[in-house]
Amino acid sequence: MHRHKAWELYFVTRGNGVRMTGDTLMPFAEGDVVLIPPSMPHYWEYKPESANDDGEITYLMVAFSPELIDKCMDAFPEVRNRLYGQILPSEALKYGSGSSVEIKHSLMRMNALDDIGQLSEMIRLLPIIFTTKDHTLIGKPIKIERDIRRMQKVAEYVMAHYVHNITLDDIATHIGMNRSAFCTFFKRNRGMTFSQFVTQYRLETACGLLKTSQKQVSEICFAVGFNDLPHFIRVFKSTYGVSPTKFRRDIT
Numbered sequence: 001m002h003r004h005k006a007w008e009l010y011f012v013t014r015g016n017g018v019r020m021t022g023d024t025l026m027p028f029a030e031g032d033v034v035l036i037p038p039s040m041p042h043y044w045e046y047k048p049e050s051a052n053d054d055g056e057i058t059y060l061m062v063a064f065s066p067e068l069i070d071k072c073m074d075a076f077p078e079v080r081n082r083l084y085g086q087i088l089p090s091e092a093l094k095y096g097s098g099s100s101v102e103i104k105h106s107l108m109r110m111n112a113l114d115d116i117g118q119l120s121e122m123i124r125l126l127p128i129i130f131t132t133k134d135h136t137l138i139g140k141p142i143k144i145e146r147d148i149r150r151m152q153k154v155a156e157y158v159m160a161h162y163v164h165n166i167t168l169d170d171i172a173t174h175i176g177m178n179r180s181a182f183c184t185f186f187k188r189n190r191g192m193t194f195s196q197f198v199t200q201y202r203l204e205t206a207c208g209l210l211k212t213s214q215k216q217v218s219e220i221c222f223a224v225g226f227n228d229l230p231h232f233i234r235v236f237k238s239t240y241g242v243s244p245t246k247f248r249r250d251i252t
Helices: 066-075 077-083 097-111 115-131 145-161 168-174 179-190 194-212 217-223 229-240 244-251
Strands: 007-014 017-021 024-028 033-036 042-046 058-064 092-095 135-139
Touching (some): 007 097, 017 135, 024 135, 024 145, 033 097, 033 135, 097 115, 145 179, 168 179, 179 194, 194 244, 217 244
Antiparallel strands (some): 007 033, 007 058, 017 042
């Protein structure tokens, strides 16, 4: 896990895996567009099988300092008019399908331009990424270093063991806490119980498999750690409003 003093805007062009941003661990997929605020701990772990024929994982990323925003607002009334009074996010964002299209095209154009062209494109892009409402929150800041390390250990453990049953005693022992203290710590940092967190991760992993694999729903159910197909379908529908089969059909 690492952090930077700059804003980072990512467009995943090839590959999938899991991403941790701040306090949140979730799968990511090809086509995701994500904004990570300055100083937020994060990491991306790509699945080797998602690489291209040359074994490459690819993405477009632009990093820009908080000072760039201030300087652009001072220098350009057009930018100031769009961003004045705008509260910049402290959370990581994943852009929706509508705003993602424009951001993707901008990043691809930027990749082919010289330095001056890239700066011009970046200035044009700033109001888009900071004013669009077409996004979801994918991570809140963690302010305490010890909590960062603990949450990272929790995330790594879930990533390695989500296929199997994970008990509270297992995870509490793994990070060196008793069960009661761990439950309090986790709920304070994530706003949900550990069981809800594991279920969320399993469901998000299932969504990724429904999008990117040809596996049967029953195979996916057991591959992500559910041991009962009707229960999996019921929990999936309760969360996403549709069955796994309809979810797959709607995205193809």
